[in-house]
Amino acid sequence: MSASTSPGAPWIGRPLRRAEDARFLDGSARYVGDLKRPGMLHGVVLRSDHAHARVRSIDARTALALPGVVAVYTFEDIRRLARPIPLRLGPCPGLERFLQLPLAEGKVRYVGEPLAFLVAEGRYVAEDALELVQVEYEALDPVVDVHAARADRSLLHEALGTNVGSHYTVEKGDVSAAFAGADYTRRETFRCHRQTAAPMETRGLLAEFDAAGRRLRLWGATKVPFYNRRWLAGALDLPEAGVELIEVDVGGSFGVRGELYPEDFLVPFAAMRLGRPVKWIEDRREHFVATNHSREIECELEIACTLDGEIIGLRGRLLADMGAYVRTNGGLVPAKAAQFLPGPYRIPNVGCEVFALLTNKTPVGTYRGPGFYESSFFRERLFDLATADLRLDPAEFRRRNLVTAGEMPYGIENLCPFDADAAYDSGDFVLAFERALAEFDYARVKTLNGTLQDGRLQGVGLGCFVESGGAGPAETARLKVAAGGRIELYTGCSTMGQGHETAMAQIGADSLGLPVEAFSVFHGSTTLVEQGYGTYNSRAMAMGGSAVKLAAENLIAQLLAHVARMHEIEPAALEYSRGAIVRREDHRTLATLAGIAAAAQAGDGQARAAIECSGTFNQTRRTYSYGTNIAHVAVDPETARVEVLRFLAVDDVGRAINPLLVHGQMLGAAVQGIGGTFLDELIYDEQGQLLTGSFADYLLPTATEFPNVEVISLEAVPSTLNPLGVRGAGEGGIIATGAALANAVAHALAPLGVKITELPLSPNKLAQKMREARAAAE
């Protein structure tokens, strides 16, 4: 931490360097792949190489004969225990019928589906053995896109008679009337491509079972360890208290890591069966077929507005490609995409029909900004098509329709089957928007739209967004006064690279009037706090951080009561000040944290009870962050290569606990989104084979591509929904990247007659569009 800080001043809001950095810099950090246990075995997963097939037989005899191979488990071995991986979030009606078992039973439905789990003395042997397992398949017709899925000709789950996982409609206002009476309507079909988060560390687990004590320890957990523990304990027939999920250092998550996957069952199952620790580390090729995909949605969207640009209606039909099974995140992605189609705008009449469809591809889950990235692209692109028709200025059009601060709280009603009526509690969308325009000098830069500068076509695009995050279930923190008055802070929140150790200490420091150096932060085990939930959807600060604040308040009250009892005076006669309990009237110090801790240490039972305390924060209403992205691009009319000349993301985070960390999150998110808009794409062929299964084919941004990215995090309007005022900062930078860039590229290419309705904006796709437009013009 930086040395220049003075102990008394508030710690919240300071750009402190991270305390946890040292171990990542000297190589002493410990990720799950780094762990070794005595007698440890290595597991590998046998995966289907068919997209859709019946499995006639699995013959592992030759593999088992290989020296060093210990066991091969197929569905028959887990049949007694096997239960489907649960749907934790996003219960759209009907999806619960399509859950996945840890190993395929008789049929495979995507390339990469686990068929068997093989355990051996070492990883090299395990991989050799895997190639010796013979699987006999009977190929079936693969279903590789949403239209084929809807046709229901080939069925993934025959017994259910349909590939339609869920189908529902939501509406607010009177949509048909609004469209019937509108001066102007426009309809378009948009497509967002399949992507995955691709954290640098693949998934991995290490399980160890103590048969005598019936205790299971599982390293490699993260995100929602408490939920996962409960499910695992049930599935493995163990008491919940006998299962410990341990989080070690984690190499990025972005939504995909830490969910229950088949391996979360298989690895501990094998460790229990074999009585030896078992480690499984996903390799990168597996990662591309095994870890959740996301984002693939087609959306037909129609807008109704007045000729001078007042939006009166928006209606859409969403076809979401769910892959072969419904996983833990259920229908969250399509449901959020539908719910937030209106985004930060005042639109009185909104309707959406949603289809969640099963296809022979890897199942989907959440990826940073789930549903929000997609729907922002659909909406904002449609806005610019409409404003071009109506000859309105894109900025003026947005300004006119953004919900204003005066309209807060603004009800967004019930556009989601599993959410109650929702409302934006507070915020100033217009302020963030105007700030972005001013920073970008938008009025001047937009005059370049469609012009050639040094041989390249210029374009400027806008995208506005609102994003929900940071709500219940409850989160707990525990504080304990240790020797010398140091504070031990225990949180149930996971950390996956965000720097929560430092930020939590900052909250604790302000709450107790102590320097951050007085805190040791512990997280990463289900045994540290009695209940917690986890880290996702940018909720760690809003929920976990607020729990720290409440724990500190409880601790102070408890210490005051203790000292009052000792001195036989009223607690109201005392006050807490920076590690000391003082008498109000003369400010005489009656006790210090260090002193009470010493008494506890010496065996004083009352002191021992006083020095430790929990706080639980519960808030079921979501916070919302919001902002505006602007992109300025130059497109080479020959090669279709796009250069991002400048990209700006402005986001209101309500309050930044640590601006350095918030800035880092936003910048990382923005570059991830820009890369995702131009490069990352999971492509399947007609047989359902994944063509982009390595970093050579699935392209991620590198240091050379997007150097001109700026982010501004505002603390304009604190959230009213938690005592810290934070809105969530992990995802805002990514949400409108696709929207702003697509609009920028569209404005650049407008003179060529190119219409942009699909992502990604890869050079191949753009070049093809440009060829088509030229051919049409001739």
Next chain:
Amino acid sequence: MSARHRIVLTVNGQRVERDVEARMTLADFLRESLDLTGTHLGCEHGACGACTVQLDGNSVRSCLIFAVQADGARVTTVEGLAVKGTLSVLQRSFQQHHALQCGFCTPGMLTTAQAMLAENPDPSAEEVRRAISGNLCRCTGYLPVVAAILDAAAQLRSEAA
């Protein structure tokens, strides 16, 4: 299994002598045989840079070469970058610029950058970007990494002056 070979090499200044399987990669040798787990594996086919170490001063991807190929060589891993137990100028600069979040790419970034700075003590931003263009990072967006390396270069030059 395959025959074992005796190799002798210097890792972070220490002489190391071991028997290894012919097919064992240098990355697995460092991680499994020597417990130097700071060298990370992000892809195991040469595309992410997480496993970068220095081999006789050059940055190489340890997932792409076999341990036997390092016989007789001088290898530096991230564990060998600190100077007498304190973080190097480059490492401190990474912390100062918040050039790491999850830290998984960081060892590869550091070993790559250090090897580059040894060759080119006064790089431009563009040269730094090119030097680390084979090192993927999913967290930072790279800008803080580039800033950290440029700042470290400037500090090292003024120390040398």
